[in-house]
Amino acid sequence: MDLTSWLEHYGYIVIFLSLLLEMLALPIPGEVMMSYTGLLVFEGKLNGTLSIVIASAGVSAGVTLSYWIGYFVGKTLVTKYGHYIHLGDKQLAKLTTWFEKYGNKLLFVVYFIPGVRHFTGYFCGLTHMPFRKYAMYAYPGAIFWVSVFITLGRVLGPKWELYHDTVNHYLIIFGVASVVLTLLVYVYRNHRKRIAGFIMNLLTKGLDYFNSLGKVRSLVLASFAAFVMFVSLMLGLIQDFFAKEFNLFDEITSYIVHVVFGPEWHDPMNYFSKLGSIYFYGPLIVLTAIWVIKKARDQWLELSFLFWVVIGGELLDDGLRMLFHRPGPVVSGFRFLNTFPSEDTLTAITVWGFSAFLLLRHYSKRRLQIPVILTVILICLLVGISRIYFNVQFPSDVAAGYVFGGVWISLNIILLEVLRVLQRSKEIRT
Template identity: 45%
Template sequence: MNYIIQLLNDYGYIVLLVALMLELIALPLPGEALMTYCGYIIYQHKMNWPVSILVAATGTIIGITLSYYLGSLLGLSFFEKYGHYVHLNKKRLEKISNWFDKYGNKLLVIAYFIPGVRHITGYFSGITKISYKKFAVHSYVGAILWTGTFISLGKILGSNWEKYHNLIKKYLIIGSLIITFILMFIWIYKAYKVKIYESTFELLDKGLVLFHSLGKIKIIIAGIAVAFLGFSLMVVGIIQDYLAAEFNDFDEIVRFLVSSIFTEKWAKAMQIFGNASNSNTLILVVSIIVIWILVKGCNKIHELKFLGILLFGTEILNYVLKVIFHRLGPTQIGYTFPSSESLTVIVVYGFIAYIIPRYSSKAWINTIIIGASLAICILSGLSMIYFNFEYPSDVVAGYAFGGVWLSLNIILLEVYRILPKLKFNKN
């Protein structure tokens, strides 16, 4: 690594381009550390930021394109025999194949952030004859995101690049896996939506036959939901102490990055972002949801009941979580884990991102609503970190618990929609 860093200091862009090209052909080079150090050189004003990203992305694209054509030219039999030289043995081929089956071509975008995977996705894409157009669209976008992320991080970290590089790399991998899981969930839902609906309908119908009462089945479903939520709280409570050290590292890194990226000039903007979680704004958003349900909803009473349960339950959940975790925030005044603001924001804005697209057939409106809701949630949490009201781990935990509570209510809402349609044989 020291030798490559010295070469980068001496020859700059040429070494950056060649090193990343060779890494994507599967040579064991420390591409991420190299790009982070490149960012440090940019911080010292010895290299140009946009040019460095362009050169790094070009090297990455050349490397993965060469591996794609080599995979296409040499074929599966060659790599089964000699693939171990580029870390692509039969077992790994099968593993990557399963991943592509689950996540589709989107894996090409995320794979760069996963060590041991980015080096072989080009070969695999060529072996499996993925069309060049699909391969290029996903892998080239991923190359720009990957190189831009690590070079920019190095620039932001400056003289602290070596101190934080490995920790940031770890959290980026975790984040990539979470995003991959979410994409997998979305893909499975879209691909098997009808089958999931039919299976749920059939399961509930059998349950209704077994219990001979719509009221009983509703109570059982609600009981299962409460038990699931209680179990989730208990499990997280048990592992809290184990995660305490991880929280400290995560908080230190995120706070450093936020303070480095968002200077004092962002103060007014952050105040506006923070207003997304105040009472007046949330009342306005809830009013919009109620009006939308009354105008567009098919099961108005049903949906309004669940909205009430969702909001009332959010207040109870916030209280219970504070009692369980009792972790003081940065100001040492009051408990902030998980963040009440983040939990409430993800629930309210998440519900509006669910209910409006459900009854809107216009794709552009749905895209705007979902995108705006996601942006508001992120920016609201960011403002809490910026003003040092809450720790980053408080904010992330708020998102996590809010997401669980929101998704649980949406699932129950959809299940309860089905129940009145069920028919069963009392005999």
């Protein structure tokens, strides 16, 4: 008998005990159980208000018990076994200081992060956070977490099994984003003057450095303008994705591509698709690295960025496709999975674009800039058109690859130049 069956038979007792045990770090799927509780509320088998009260009591009991276990036993366990995980008295002191500053503020949202919520109570007790302060944030956070998931199951109703995983996925992202935002806010509040001084100093040096770039200024300025443009497009694209407004765009664009490029384009399209493959990327990256070694002053900085942009772009694309989780087109009965954004176009604009930037940055003749930029744009377009032509990606997937890739490459160009400024200023001081 699985957990949902137990829940149907024993109701509120299972809700209370399972959530209490999960807060003690037992492997119990709390979100699934609570949203299923919401489904039972929808079906009239459980009372909604009572379910939230019982679930909140179970979570509160669990986090209270874990706190006191950490409070009374935690220090002994750290002394005996802490060295196995590199946690000694010094590390514990740092952890305690950190929790005093930020820990209590995060208790409200960490429930949404699996693996973190299970041990937060233990750590708060271990660091001897005052229980009153702990309870002030932990208990309201428990009620909020429970209410969200039970309400979620109640709202989804009979479509619970269909949409639960997707909604839960975005709630986890919400939890992580909330924690990151909270940390940034508190870091800014505690170091406001230092951060403001650093930014002003950086802007002053950046302006001086920008004026000294000469012919390269146009490339850097264009990169900044591209970054602003791509970020704007990215925000609009994400909005359209959640609003599911891609159907008409996909239909019209796909129709145009297949009308313009008929069956006779099959072999050229195969060649165009290879422009976005390792057969071209490998030699291009090697040639770019050789060019940097031969021409650049900051060789290691630029080489590091070259490989970071390529590898980081791949990681970014994998993360985005897992995040958006959009099924692709169906070809010959086979459905392509997670095609948003297009890996091919994101990688193409990343590799070809950043290589072109490094080439032009160290080339003295400006008349080559326009032909190189146009060539890169053409190559990236051909890669994207080939994906649409063979029906392996939607046009919106291809467009998203360009946009996210554009954000990635323009951001890294700006970061490269900022780090170059910092490195030069450091060299001057020494």
